Amino acid sequence: MKLxxxxxxRVAFPTADGVVRxxxxxxxxxxxxxxxxxVGESGSGKSVSTQTLMGLTPGAxxxxxxxxxxxxxxAMPERQMRRVRGAQxxxxxxxxxxxxxxxxKVGWQIVEMIREHEPDTGKAxxxxxxxxxxxLVGIPQPDRRVDDYPHxxxxxxxxxxxxxxxxxxxxxxxIADEPTTAxxxxxxxQILDLMRRLQREFDTALIMITHDLGVIAxxxxxxxxxxxxxxxxxxxxxxxxxxxxxxxxxxxxxxxPSAPGVGGRLKPIPGQPPSLINxxxxxxxxxxxxxVMERCRVDEPPLREVxxxxxxxxxxxxxxxxxxxxxxxxxxxDGTHRSACWLPHTAVGLDAGVAAARRAASEAADAGAGAAxxxxxxxxxxxxx
Amino acid sequence: xxxxxxxxxxxxxxxxxxxSTSVFLCVxxxxxxxxxxxxxxxxxxxxxxxxxxxxxxxEPLAVQYARFLGRLAQxxxxxxxxxxxxxxxxxxxxxxxxxVLVLGASVLWLAGGVLIGVLSATRxxxxxxxxxxxxxxxxxxxxxxxxxxxxxxxxxxxxxxxxIHLFEPGPPLQExxxxxxxxxxxxxxxxxxxxxxxxxxxxxxxxxxxxYIRTARAKGLSERRVVYRHGLRAAxxxxxxxxxxxxxxxxxSTIVTEKVFGLQGVGQLVVQSxxxxxxxxxxxxxxxxxxxxxxxxLLVDIGYSFLDPRVRLS
Numbered sequence: 001m002k003l004x005x006x007x008x009x010r011v012a013f014p015t016a017d018g019v020v021r022x023x024x025x026x027x028x029x030x031x032x033x034x035x036x037x038x039v040g041e042s043g044s045g046k047s048v049s050t051q052t053l054m055g056l057t058p059g060a061x062x063x064x065x066x067x068x069x070x071x072x073x074x075a076m077p078e079r080q081m082r083r084v085r086g087a088q089x090x091x092x093x094x095x096x097x098x099x100x101x102x103x104x105k106v107g108w109q110i111v112e113m114i115r116e117h118e119p120d121t122g123k124a125x126x127x128x129x130x131x132x133x134x135x136l137v138g139i140p141q142p143d144r145r146v147d148d149y150p151h152x153x154x155x156x157x158x159x160x161x162x163x164x165x166x167x168x169x170x171x172x173x174x175i176a177d178e179p180t181t182a183x184x185x186x187x188x189x190q191i192l193d194l195m196r197r198l199q200r201e202f203d204t205a206l207i208m209i210t211h212d213l214g215v216i217a218x219x220x221x222x223x224x225x226x227x228x229x230x231x232x233x234x235x236x237x238x239x240x241x242x243x244x245x246x247x248x249x250x251x252x253x254x255x256x257p258s259a260p261g262v263g264g265r266l267k268p269i270p271g272q273p274p275s276l277i278n279x280x281x282x283x284x285x286x287x288x289x290x291x292v293m294e295r296c297r298v299d300e301p302p303l304r305e306v307x308x309x310x311x312x313x314x315x316x317x318x319x320x321x322x323x324x325x326x327x328x329x330x331x332x333x334d335g336t337h338r339s340a341c342w343l344p345h346t347a348v349g350l351d352a353g354v355a356a357a358r359r360a361a362s363e364a365a366d367a368g369a370g371a372a373x374x375x376x377x378x379x380x381x382x383x384x385x
Numbered sequence: 386x387x388x389x390x391x392x393x394x395x396x397x398x399x400x401x402x403x404x405s406t407s408v409f410l411c412v413x414x415x416x417x418x419x420x421x422x423x424x425x426x427x428x429x430x431x432x433x434x435x436x437x438x439x440x441x442x443x444e445p446l447a448v449q450y451a452r453f454l455g456r457l458a459q460x461x462x463x464x465x466x467x468x469x470x471x472x473x474x475x476x477x478x479x480x481x482x483x484x485v486l487v488l489g490a491s492v493l494w495l496a497g498g499v500l501i502g503v504l505s506a507t508r509x510x511x512x513x514x515x516x517x518x519x520x521x522x523x524x525x526x527x528x529x530x531x532x533x534x535x536x537x538x539x540x541x542x543x544x545x546x547x548x549i550h551l552f553e554p555g556p557p558l559q560e561x562x563x564x565x566x567x568x569x570x571x572x573x574x575x576x577x578x579x580x581x582x583x584x585x586x587x588x589x590x591x592x593x594x595x596x597y598i599r600t601a602r603a604k605g606l607s608e609r610r611v612v613y614r615h616g617l618r619a620a621x622x623x624x625x626x627x628x629x630x631x632x633x634x635x636x637x638s639t640i641v642t643e644k645v646f647g648l649q650g651v652g653q654l655v656v657q658s659x660x661x662x663x664x665x666x667x668x669x670x671x672x673x674x675x676x677x678x679x680x681x682x683l684l685v686d687i688g689y690s691f692l693d694p695r696v697r698l699s
């Protein structure tokens with residue numbers, strides 16, 4: 001049973017310069033106790049999507065459905081939505097210093113939330129719970145630190161306090177929006193460890209929004225790669241890492257230091273994320289894509305299932321690690337791996353062979369444009385949605 | 386906290402010293418012919434010399450300055466050339482009237498400005514906001530006497546001549562206190578309320594865009610609580626700063642309102658003293674106003690530390 005199921009979410013903001021189409025039809029779901037990672041650059045729509053679910057994007061034009069525990073969050077009246085916020089869905093934001101109110105004590109801010117949702121809880125009882133939560137997230141001497149102001153905490157401690165606040169009412173879902181981006185690398189690992197531990201302890205579902213694929217590798221069960229307000233690729237974590245299909249995902253993986261499949265130099269993705277007011281025609285990624293075909297400039301590719309052929313015996317699978325350690329890749333066609341790209345849906349992976357196959361496919365498609373229109377004609381139907 | 390206050394106090398003393406010294410130089414050295422004021426146009430040369438001697442004006446500048454500072458330290462602002470009464474006592478009475486005027490008005494303009502500012506910010510670009518913006522423009526562009534006279538006119542069109550004697554100068558402040566003060570309060574507050582509306586609106590719009598406001602909403606708090614408890618609390622900082630400055634400086638500059646409503650305040654005293662050249666009184670008023678500004682700012686600084694815990698510790 002899915003805890004949260006989002007269908008065809010669209011979010012637009014009317015501005016003086018035109019309509020900003022921040023999210024253009026995104027669907028995803030999370031199950032209890034599991035983690036969905038949402039990856040993308042700034043402006044890919046990843047934060048807007050989740051904040052819209054919480055009703056935190058004033059002035060937005062929203063359509064779609066978001067079923068949470070049997071109720072549509074997007075159709076919920078404000079009063080009812082307030083009972084969901086904080087109590088059933090907790091949020092953790094990027095910058096813990098600016099996300100905590102500078103004028104109030106950390107403990108007070110946690111107590112305030114507990115008492116808002118449970119008015120019968122006395123001040124002393126709520127405070128006791130705040131102290132417990134602060135202790136649980138690893139803040140030393142929580143009974144003393146509960147009366148500190150946010151600026152008296154270090155960066156990592158502030159984020160621990162934010163986590164304590166998000167978990168205080170044992171929500172079923174936590175949305176963490178770049179929770180480690182503003183932190184030191186060493187602190188990042190501690191915070192991620194903490195979140196993993198607490199997630200297991202409380203059996204909470206987690207949506208982890210990040211631009212850091214390292215965080216995804218540590219945390220996520222399933223991954224949604226967003227680009228220009230849409231899904232670029234959806235896959236299980238291992239599949240995404242070893243057998244990516246979408247050139248954008250490949251680009252993201254290759255631009256990560258010490259990513260699998262790259263030897264020495266980092267390979268940045270050229271160009272800039274698209275303007276959400278004037279979106280490129282066809283596939284929104286085509287201006288930055290190295291395998292761009294004629295078709296990509298015209299038609300927007302739908303999200304379709306990726307089916308890679310099983311490697312022949314003795315042949316090295318497409319997603320082999322440089323060290324020769326063969327990854328165990330699930331090749332079953334279960335509809336979990338989908339990609340929005342016109343390239344043949346058999347070309348998955350990160351090695352040079354796959355890159356050559358992609359290039360050949362894109363050149364063949366352009367050369368025979370009109371005659372053999374579909375570059376991915378070999379791909380079975382059924383992945384369509 | 387104690388060290389913070391002491392540091393601020395010392396700073397205030399420094400400001401007062403700078404003000405007094407520059408006033409001394411301007412008034413006594415550059416433009417000082419009090420013997421003409423005191424002796425009148427027909428005084429003989431001997432009389433004038435005697436007056437200068439009695440006032441100590443024939444002594445070296447350094448000695449005069451030392452005496453001046455010494456008297457000032459004891460709260461002695463000198464004696465009026467015209468009335469021959471201690472300046473401190475003359476100012477004391479007037480200061481009370483002006484303080485009542487300014488403080489009463491300050492309650493009105495602070496409450497009104499903040500309230501309209503918050504409503505305007507939370508309904509940005511709505512009808513109420515546009516109306517408030519218009520109100521701000523009108524308030525900012527109206528001179529004090531227009532507002533005062535307008536208020537009087539509106540009152541008399543209701544009361545007739547019965548009300549007018551309330552605003553004739555003379556009777557002590559305690560007589561018909563509320564009836565006499567409410568109109569000057571409104572008139573003075575009207576001039577400032579616009580500025581506070583604009584200030585609160587801007588500050589509030591900034592704060593409502595902050596991350597911690599998003600956190601407050603994500604916690605499931607009611608909009609009212611988000612706006613007032615979380616938003617307004619943080620948005621008050623610049624408003625409080627401005628408030629301290631305004632209350633302090635207004636003590637010396639409510640002349641027009643005082644004149645219109647027949648109040649015997651500091652402002653009127655300044656005008657009278659400048660007209661007749663009563664230097665000690667002018668000096669005294671300048672010092673008194675400087676003291677008010679310093680005290681008001683000190684109170685603001687202390688108020689800050691209650692408002693913002695980050696100031697308290699740094």
